[in-house]
Amino acid sequence: MLTMDVVQLRFYVAAPMALINHRFQLTSRPVGLVKRSDFTYSEAPVADPGEGEVTVKVRYLSLDPAMRGWMNDAKSYVPPVGLGEVMRAQGIGEVIASADPKFPVGEQVLGLFGVQEYATLKTKGLRKVDPKAAPLPVYLSVLGMTGMTAYFGLLDVGQPKPGETVVVSGAAGATGMVVGQIAKIKGCRAVGIAGGSEKCDYLVKELGFDAAIDYKSQDVKAGLKANAPDGIHVYFDNVGGDILDAALSKLARHARVVICGAVSQYNTTEGAKGPANYLSLLINRARMEGFIVFDYAERYGEAARELAGWVAAGKLKSREQIVKGLDTFPESLLKLFRGENTGKLVLEV
Amino acid sequence: MLTMDVVQLRFYVAAPMALINHRFQLTSRPVGLVKRSDFTYSEAPVADPGEGEVTVKVRYLSLDPAMRGWMNDAKSYVPPVGLGEVMRAQGIGEVIASADPKFPVGEQVLGLFGVQEYATLKTKGLRKVDPKAAPLPVYLSVLGMTGMTAYFGLLDVGQPKPGETVVVSGAAGATGMVVGQIAKIKGCRAVGIAGGSEKCDYLVKELGFDAAIDYKSQDVKAGLKANAPDGIHVYFDNVGGDILDAALSKLARHARVVICGAVSQYNTTEGAKGPANYLSLLINRARMEGFIVFDYAERYGEAARELAGWVAAGKLKSREQIVKGLDTFPESLLKLFRGENTGKLVLEV
Numbered sequence: 107m108l109t110m111d112v113v114q115l116r117f118y119v120a121a122p123m124a125l126i127n128h129r130f131q132l133t134s135r136p137v138g139l140v141k142r143s144d145f146t147y148s149e150a151p152v153a154d155p156g157e158g159e160v161t162v163k164v165r166y167l168s169l170d171p172a173m174r175g176w177m178n179d180a181k182s183y184v185p186p187v188g189l190g191e192v193m194r195a196q197g198i199g200e201v202i203a204s205a206d207p208k209f210p211v212g213e214q215v216l217g218l219f220g221v222q223e224y225a226t227l228k229t230k231g232l233r234k235v236d237p238k239a240a241p242l243p244v245y246l247s248v249l250g251m252t253g254m255t256a257y258f259g260l261l262d263v264g265q266p267k268p269g270e271t272v273v274v275s276g277a278a279g280a281t282g283m284v285v286g287q288i289a290k291i292k293g294c295r296a297v298g299i300a301g302g303s304e305k306c307d308y309l310v311k312e313l314g315f316d317a318a319i320d321y322k323s324q325d326v327k328a329g330l331k332a333n334a335p336d337g338i339h340v341y342f343d344n345v346g347g348d349i350l351d352a353a354l355s356k357l358a359r360h361a362r363v364v365i366c367g368a369v370s371q372y373n374t375t376e377g378a379k380g381p382a383n384y385l386s387l388l389i390n391r392a393r394m395e396g397f398i399v400f401d402y403a404e405r406y407g408e409a410a411r412e413l414a415g416w417v418a419a420g421k422l423k424s425r426e427q428i429v430k431g432l433d434t435f436p437e438s439l440l441k442l443f444r445g446e447n448t449g450k451l452v453l454e455v
Numbered sequence: 456m457l458t459m460d461v462v463q464l465r466f467y468v469a470a471p472m473a474l475i476n477h478r479f480q481l482t483s484r485p486v487g488l489v490k491r492s493d494f495t496y497s498e499a500p501v502a503d504p505g506e507g508e509v510t511v512k513v514r515y516l517s518l519d520p521a522m523r524g525w526m527n528d529a530k531s532y533v534p535p536v537g538l539g540e541v542m543r544a545q546g547i548g549e550v551i552a553s554a555d556p557k558f559p560v561g562e563q564v565l566g567l568f569g570v571q572e573y574a575t576l577k578t579k580g581l582r583k584v585d586p587k588a589a590p591l592p593v594y595l596s597v598l599g600m601t602g603m604t605a606y607f608g609l610l611d612v613g614q615p616k617p618g619e620t621v622v623v624s625g626a627a628g629a630t631g632m633v634v635g636q637i638a639k640i641k642g643c644r645a646v647g648i649a650g651g652s653e654k655c656d657y658l659v660k661e662l663g664f665d666a667a668i669d670y671k672s673q674d675v676k677a678g679l680k681a682n683a684p685d686g687i688h689v690y691f692d693n694v695g696g697d698i699l700d701a702a703l704s705k706l707a708r709h710a711r712v713v714i715c716g717a718v719s720q721y722n723t724t725e726g727a728k729g730p731a732n733y734l735s736l737l738i739n740r741a742r743m744e745g746f747i748v749f750d751y752a753e754r755y756g757e758a759a760r761e762l763a764g765w766v767a768a769g770k771l772k773s774r775e776q777i778v779k780g781l782d783t784f785p786e787s788l789l790k791l792f793r794g795e796n797t798g799k800l801v802l803e804v
Contacts, residue, residue: 183738351729365737380700380729388714388745389532396737 125152129222130193130435136177138375139443142436144177145193153226155205161226162199164219167453168246169195169429170280171344171442174372183398192220193435196251197455198235198242199225209234216245221435223455240417247450248284248424249413255366255399256284257409261292263397264340264364268293271334273353276344276369277318278305279442280450285342286315287422294340297333299326299349301445308448313423326352337390340364346371347379354383363387363394373443425449474501478571479542479784485526487724488792491785493526494542502575504554510575511548513568516802517595518544518778519629520693520791523721532747541569542784545600546804547584547591548574558583565594570784572804589766589773596799597633597773598762604715604748605633606758610641612746613689613713617642620683622702625693625718626667627654628791629799634691635664636771643689646682648675648698650794657797662772675701686739689713695720696728703732712736712743722792774798 126149133146155161176187176194187194197219201211206229209215217232219225235245247253259281266272272289276282277298286309289296298309298318306318319329326349330338337358343350346368354363371378387394402409416422427447429438432455441447475498482495504510525536525543536543546568553560555578566581568574584594596602608630615621621638625631626647635658638645647658647667655667668678675698679687686707692699695717703712720727736743751758765771776796778787781804790796 181738346734365734367737368734371734378731378734380731380733382727382729384729384733384743385695385714385717385720385727385745387743388716388747389530391744391746391750393742393744394733394736395740395742396734397740398737401740 161203164199167197169451243426252280270339274342330356361392365396476573510552513548516546518800592775601629619688623691679705710741714745
């Protein structure tokens with residue numbers, strides 16, 4: 107048995123040499139919505155792991171609205187993806203070759219693998235995940251960055267108090283659904299804004315939101331007036347544009363507006379639309395604040411434990427929408443900008 | 456002598472009966488810039504003071520950009536001025552008839568007198584001022600609401616730390632000039648944005664700002680890049696519009712944007728322009744916060760003492776621009792929206 111193990115290990119270490127990787131390289135900066143022609147889908151041999159590196163067979167990739175921003179050649183909280191580079195993406199995969207004893211072959215890991223089938227990379231920044239504790243895609247969703255984003259954005263930036271009204275846009279999206287559920291856990295009234303009656307029903311009937319406003323069929327201002335009669339105490343914004351403006355017009359005094367994203371603005375070719383009602387911040391002595399989840403890295407453990415506890419207690423539900431096939435990446439990503447996802451959008455490689 | 460005093464007192468109490476008041480009543484809601492025809496300039500007998508009231512001969516009136524907002528029929532931090540009511544204004548005047556022993560005839564008082572020559576009103580809310588300690592108009596300026604606004608807005612909302620860069624727009628205006636000077640007192644770098652080389656020279660040479668950007672002749676973004684090379688830590692906004700957008704594009708990480716006003720937007724007839732660069736709040740983990748000075752009423756004493764101390768120590772300069780004649784009110788007010796004032800605009804009645 108010992109001999110066989112050794113043989114097997116050597117086989118795994120050597121295996122990448124024979125493997126071919128498929129990948130999406132960003133080769134032009136998108137204008138407006140992402141197009142397949144902005145990428146080059148190419149193949150290349152899988153590299154051997156060097157000292158302190160592993161090769162990972164990617165199984166799931168996180169699809170996020172923020173990816174659109176990474177493609178622009180603009181100063182932001184991370185450098186843009188360079189032209190010719192593999193498109194940046196977080197994922198989960200299995201170590202298939204290792205030159206780091208802390209990450210042996212067979213381990214399931216979370217990391218910034220990129221939109222490709224195999225990634226050979228430093229183990230610094232990788233995190234082990236336990237497939238027995240939760241299905242792997244959940245580590246990209248409620249138990250992953252998405253959950254952390256909702257957790258720190260709502261609790262640290264938004265600072266909701268029991269009895270307050272929390273309104274979240276993009277409420278049926280990956281982050282929004284967690285925000286509303288945490289708001290409920292914390293004793294707040296949770297109101298979601300989402301597109302379509304199916305999503306709105308899901309929020310109220312499945313996730314326990316107090317109310318949902320369908321921006322496709324309802325007037326959002328009127329919906330907020332009806333469902334946040336004392337005004338909005340915390341508004342968690344994922345979308346920007348007209349919905350942000352509607353929410354600003356209904357703030358309670360000393361409200362907190364958490365800027366998490368602006369999915370309605372990422373593909374604009376005419377310059378972003380600023381919130382015309384921003385003077386509501388003055389009238390209501392309110393604040394609008396942005397945040398980046400990476401700043402909370404030292405507290406990820408705290409959030410992960412608390413989120414996992416809520417999941418285990420049945421207080422926090424996770425939902426992933428799995429799309430299949432690496433080669434569908436450009437079209438799958440567009441679902442996020444067309445509102446075609448409910449829950450976390452995950453690409454199964 | 457005793458008899459004469461009594462006679463004189465009775466004369467003063469009775470005097471208003473014989474006096475004629477001139478006043479500006481708001482009689483139509485302005486569209487765009489204020490016009491004389493939005494008001495009715497009328498006369499009426501001066502009313503006798505009732506129990507707990509005084510009659511004040513108004514000497515100086517504070518002209519403020521916020522007045523434009525009070526004329527709109529919209530929910531705000533104070534109710535709008537009603538049609539037919541005397542236009543709201545803060546002022547300083549002399550008590551000429553009194554039915555409240557705490558405010559005897561001859562006292563100089565600060566209050567919400569309205570745009571008129573005489574005001575008969577409750578003494579609740581009046582504040583005595585000492586004409587020997589400072590010229591009366593200064594109580595409407597650095598030692599008044601304007602100074603308080605700068606003090607609480609910069610220090611409480613903006614929370615500048617020594618060595619940080621504070622940028623203020625409308626810097627040669629009543630509030631802006633105080634903001635920059637307090638920033639210097641607190642060990643910050645102070646950069647002002649103002650219109651015209653005369654104002655900019657005044658800020659740097661007279662008030663000790665580190666730099667000034669002339670938005671009429673310079674590119675504001677380029678000016679900010681040159682004069683706030685580490686980014687803006689505190690941006691105190693009095694103007695809104697393109698200048699707010701320029702400042703947002705140059706924020707330092709964890710910047711604080713203090714929304715005090717938006718003089719460029721008060722007269723718009725096409726809906727306010729929202730700050731298109733608001734996502735800089737996200738990228739830079741920054742916050743934008745509004746405030747209303749009235750919320751700090753309990754701490755006015757603290758601010759007044761500190762401001763007076765700085766004035767006495769020669770660290771804080773006051774400047775008032777006095778315009779004369781109650782009947783010039785509509786045109787005098789427009790100076791604020793045309794950038795024609797340096798320092799606090801005061802109407803001498």
